[in-house]
Amino acid sequence: MSNMKKTMAACVAAALLLTGAEVFAAPSGQVLVDGDLQSTHWMTVFTNTVNLAWNWSTDATKAQLDITDISGTTCTTNFTKTVSNYLWQAFASDVPAAEDVYDLTLTLSTDDDEIVGVLTSRLAVVHGAFGAVTIDAVEVSREWQKVDKNVVIPYDASFSESATNAASAQLVIAKQGGAAETNTFADVVGYYGWKLRNNGWGYGTFDLLLTFTGTTNEWPATLTRPLDGTILRMQ
Amino acid sequence: MKTTAKMKMAAGCLIGLLAFNAAADAPTIRDVAVRQRWPWSRLVDIDYVLDCDATQRVDVTVSAFDSAESLTLPEDSLSGDRYSVPPGAGRIVWDPSKSGYTNEVLPSFRVSLTPVPAPLYMIVDLITTQTVYLSESDLASGDWGAVQTNPVAGVESIIWTGVTNNTDYMTSKLVLRRVPAGTYLMGGSKSVILTKDFYAGIFEVTEAQWGNIMGPPSSLVTPVYSKSYLNIRGSSVGVNWPSSHAVDDNSFLGELRARTGVKGFDLPTDAQWEYLCRAGTTSYYYDGVSTDSTYTAVLSTLAWWKDNSSNTRHPVGGKLPNAWGLYDTIGNLCEWCLDWYDVTLTGGTDPVGPPPGTARVFRGGCYSHIASQVAIAYRWNVGPTSTANILSFRVIVNLP
Numbered sequence A: 001m002s003n004m005k006k007t008m009a010a011c012v013a014a015a016l017l018l019t020g021a022e023v024f025a026a027p028s029g030q031v032l033v034d035g036d037l038q039s040t041h042w043m044t045v046f047t048n049t050v051n052l053a054w055n056w057s058t059d060a061t062k063a064q065l066d067i068t069d070i071s072g073t074t075c076t077t078n079f080t081k082t083v084s085n086y087l088w089q090a091f092a093s094d095v096p097a098a099e100d101v102y103d104l105t106l107t108l109s110t111d112d113d114e115i116v117g118v119l120t121s122r123l124a125v126v127h128g129a130f131g132a133v134t135i136d137a138v139e140v141s142r143e144w145q146k147v148d149k150n151v152v153i154p155y156d157a158s159f160s161e162s163a164t165n166a167a168s169a170q171l172v173i174a175k176q177g178g179a180a181e182t183n184t185f186a187d188v189v190g191y192y193g194w195k196l197r198n199n200g201w202g203y204g205t206f207d208l209l210l211t212f213t214g215t216t217n218e219w220p221a222t223l224t225r226p227l228d229g230t231i232l233r234m235q
Numbered sequence B: 001m002k003t004t005a006k007m008k009m010a011a012g013c014l015i016g017l018l019a020f021n022a023a024a025d026a027p028t029i030r031d032v033a034v035r036q037r038w039p040w041s042r043l044v045d046i047d048y049v050l051d052c053d054a055t056q057r058v059d060v061t062v063s064a065f066d067s068a069e070s071l072t073l074p075e076d077s078l079s080g081d082r083y084s085v086p087p088g089a090g091r092i093v094w095d096p097s098k099s100g101y102t103n104e105v106l107p108s109f110r111v112s113l114t115p116v117p118a119p120l121y122m123i124v125d126l127i128t129t130q131t132v133y134l135s136e137s138d139l140a141s142g143d144w145g146a147v148q149t150n151p152v153a154g155v156e157s158i159i160w161t162g163v164t165n166n167t168d169y170m171t172s173k174l175v176l177r178r179v180p181a182g183t184y185l186m187g188g189s190k191s192v193i194l195t196k197d198f199y200a201g202i203f204e205v206t207e208a209q210w211g212n213i214m215g216p217p218s219s220l221v222t223p224v225y226s227k228s229y230l231n232i233r234g235s236s237v238g239v240n241w242p243s244s245h246a247v248d249d250n251s252f253l254g255e256l257r258a259r260t261g262v263k264g265f266d267l268p269t270d271a272q273w274e275y276l277c278r279a280g281t282t283s284y285y286y287d288g289v290s291t292d293s294t295y296t297a298v299l300s301t302l303a304w305w306k307d308n309s310s311n312t313r314h315p316v317g318g319k320l321p322n323a324w325g326l327y328d329t330i331g332n333l334c335e336w337c338l339d340w341y342d343v344t345l346t347g348g349t350d351p352v353g354p355p356p357g358t359a360r361v362f363r364g365g366c367y368s369h370i371a372s373q374v375a376i377a378y379r380w381n382v383g384p385t386s387t388a389n390i391l392s393f394r395v396i397v398n399l400p
Helices: A003-013 B003-022 B136-140 B207-214 B229-233 B252-260 B270-278 B296-302
Strands: A049-053 A062-068 A074-080 A085-089 A100-109 A115-125 A133-136 A151-156 A169-175 A180-185 A189-194 A204-212 A218-225 B028-036 B044-051 B058-066 B069-071 B078-080 B088-094 B105-117 B121-125 B131-134 B147-149 B158-160 B173-179 B182-186 B190-194 B198-201 B334-340 B360-363 B379-382 B396-398
Touching: A100 A189, A115 A189, A133 B028, A151 A169, A180 A189, B028 B105, B044 B058, B044 B105, B058 B088, B136 B158, B158 B173, B173 B270, B173 B396, B182 B270, B190 B270, B198 B270, B207 B252, B229 B252, B270 B334, B270 B360
Parallel strands: none
Antiparallel strands: A049 A085, A062 A074, A062 A100, A100 A115, A133 B105, A151 A189, A169 A180, A169 A204, A204 A218, B028 B044, B044 B088, B058 B069, B058 B105, B078 B088, B121 B131, B121 B173, B147 B158, B173 B198, B182 B190, B198 B396, B334 B360, B360 B379
């Protein structure tokens, strides 16, 4: 089954949990869709079913929730004002097959389709929240620089103490001799899902540069996507 | 969706709610996520959420595994939210380069985090090198001898007074008391914020304890004296404070760190010293009441000073301790501090003293000093090579 099909299957399987119009005290794991990502730590998913919650604006009567994954597949669900919680099944199995990043957008509107609010959140699925992970402590490691599929890249101002007062972050990905992409984040803590496959990047060496606005700190990295999985450029 | 699936999810929510409510009683840790900072760094972030009462503070112990194999993570390879952690999101950072796994790939790394009450006391055996921690409940069991509650008016505390009845704690073992992070007015005027808990030796280092580390053997439980700053920290890298906590391997602290494996041993900074001596009080001495040097009767219950010492040092632990159970912080012998001396107090957050100068701070006064010279706020200074016979020291353990 393709990733897209899997995601769509998850959408279909998702459950609605009807509650009142107000958000109640959250049990463990509830995620408030509110766009406030200035948290100390990353917004991470810890179960395959995520309890999403939100607050309705006064004049909104309906809402549309769009959840877009790393590959660009969007799952859309519509709600009326009687609903303020949604149990979203992020992936079908208990443990995710791959890491992923989801952008959540909740569009609030009136009966006349006038948009009266847009709430966003970003959630990451990382292996380390579900069990053992691989830790590469080898200083000069071939595997460290190798990429061959879509990857999740963390950005976090607390990586560097001097960046803790930063207001936003920027990640530049530049293929040597090829295309470049600049990603500006309104927050300073999170994950970026780099869609490497089927997105025109091709093979080669990529220079990454992570910066935080208002600071001089730069976090460079060089990654290589080898054509046959064996050619590596070592720095 | 099938009804059974809905019921399972509803049950899951209910269990989640019950678990959340139960956390009000016992601290619990949930939502643990481990991730290496690929591609930026080899540091490993261990994120978690601690559920406990709002006023509660706990330590977090880390057990690590690669598949079923238990891993040894050195104390100094872990940093972040490990000690006196409040409820909410926390992060521990593991630095593999400071462990024995520098050149390895761990294919199935996982951790187990356990919240534990912050211990009150730390006992380091200088012979076996074992370290034991005592919690409030350990002391309440009665197995460790007498304890006293709120010994100083205005400060809530529990202290272990039975420690003075066993000379092992003055000879072959070092006993240290957990000192909570906090804020106070240094010298009564400069606001100081100490952001991290640390452990403070409850006694000045004795002749016997020095002998156990540096030789020759001694059985004396009087404070060691005539040891220079350089003897304690070393004359090479040991002189570099405040740029570094490093000490020479052949210094007292170097030998102590190596023998016990506790890397945080050091002298207290000037600010740490006054904070540990005040122990939550703002009084002239640490009794909570005195306002000037006329409180000589009170002083004589707390310290060996000019009027009661017969002009000589005395065994440690012979006078009343402060609210955190620390003895002889004033009187008996003076105590080296880590910082360079400047007449002006710097204050601020975790102050490290002035830039390099010519003299180091020492504090607390001694058996030959008058009442005003053993005041908590009284500061002295002398060159780091001095081996004056009124100079001793007390060790602390800084937590990472």
